[in-house]
Amino acid sequence: MARVRNWYNQSKTATLIWFISLITFYAVFRMASTFSPPSTDLPVSNAERLRLYDKMTRDLDEHGALFLKKGETSQSMKLSDLFDVHNGSVTPVLKAANPPVRANVLYMNTEYSHPISKAxxxxxxxxxxxxxxxxNSELYHFSMFHASHHILPVPASEEEIEAEANAVKAVVDKLCPMTIVLDRVVLTSTGVLxxxxxxxSGTDPVTIxxxxxxxxxxxxxxxxxEPAILHTSLARILGHPNNSSEVSILFLVFYVEEPSIASELQYFHxxxxHLNNRIRGxxxxxxxxxYVEEYDVLALALDGKTKIRRFQFGCLKV
Structure with missing residues (x-):
């Protein structure tokens, strides 16, 4: 009888240890599922980004400097719709967005944006x-996804906007910080740098x-x-370079030929x-x-009126 009682006690102890181990394993598994980076295929996305960037690099040569001819912007708007160039200064033309644009953008901290802007x-x-x-280097950002934009507006009530913001926060809570590297700077045919x-590493833009x-x-x-693209606007050129002495100095630095025979397009190149040599990498x-409500068209780009909700990535692993 004592032998049976000992066997029972040992069996009970083993069962309890096994049960505790199972619970511990399950808890660790759940924690790993919550905080591990979302499954992405970075090599595939990076290859797609390279294809897009190569295409963007060729854009200026293939289409010419449309911004010197008052051409359209990348979002089907005229440059004159966005900027006023008068008396040697550039000022944005702010137009109310009705309904307001609702954009989701990744924010670049000023630790990184200020040195880039200075260059x-x-x-x-x-x-x-x-x-x-x-x-504005305080507002360097990467556009991710629009709940409503000026081309295809989607009106929303205050309640619907709050619901959107909460849904976005739930997504961001599971995103992992991104480590990124500047592949290159390009100037497009519409004048956008x-x-x-x-x-x-981190959550890929395609996944976001x-x-x-x-x-x-x-x-x-x-x-x-495009789903894979990760780019931020640095500046927009609206006209021809001036004829100051600084231009002549730069020409002499960049060219073996005389400044008079150097093309304006090549000068932009x-x-x-020169900028790539300084900040690439x-x-x-x-x-x-x-989550941004833009009350003016392209408010983030033109320092217009906005309402910004800021959400920190919740995943701690990089």
Missing amino acids: VRDIFSPSLEKVIWFQ LGCWQVI RSKLRNALPRAPGKQLY ELVA TKATISELW
Whole structure:
């Protein structure tokens, strides 16, 4: 009888240990599922980004400098709709967005944006200061997904907007910080100077956009950007370089030929090359997404009126 009692006690102890181990394993598994990075295929997305950036790099040569001919912007608007160039200064033309645009953007901290902005100004200001608009370095961002944009507006009540913001926050809570590197700077045919980035680690933009699409079912089916792209506006050029002495100095630095035979288009290429030599390879960490109501058209780009909700990425692993 004592032997049976000992066997029972040992069996009971073993069962309890096994049960506790099972519970512990399950808890650890749940924690790992919650905080591990979403499954992405970075090599595939990075290859797609390279394809897009190569295409963007060719754009200026293939289409010419449309911004010198008062051409359209990348969002089917005239430059004159966005900027007023008068008496040697550039001022934005703010127009009310009705309904307000609702954008989801990744925010770049000023730790990274300020040095980039300084480099852009150092290189482009001497010859273009009267015909260039510099992006506010406090608002450097990467557009991800629009719940409503000016091409396909989706009106929403205050309650619907709050519901959208809460849905976005739920997505951001599961995103992991992104380590990114500046692949290159390009100047488009519409005059936009863009920083084009690659992802080293963290949640890929393709995944972020997909999750936001699922969270915002009322959003326009046609979005403004390719799913893989990760770029931020640095400046917009609106006119010809001036004829100051600074321009002549830059020409002499960049060319063996006389300044008089150097084309204006090539001059822009050289400015971009000079900027790339200075900041290409810059790394940054992105860990904040903004849900932004833009009450003016392109308010984030033009320092217009906005309402911003800031959400920190919830996943701690990079």
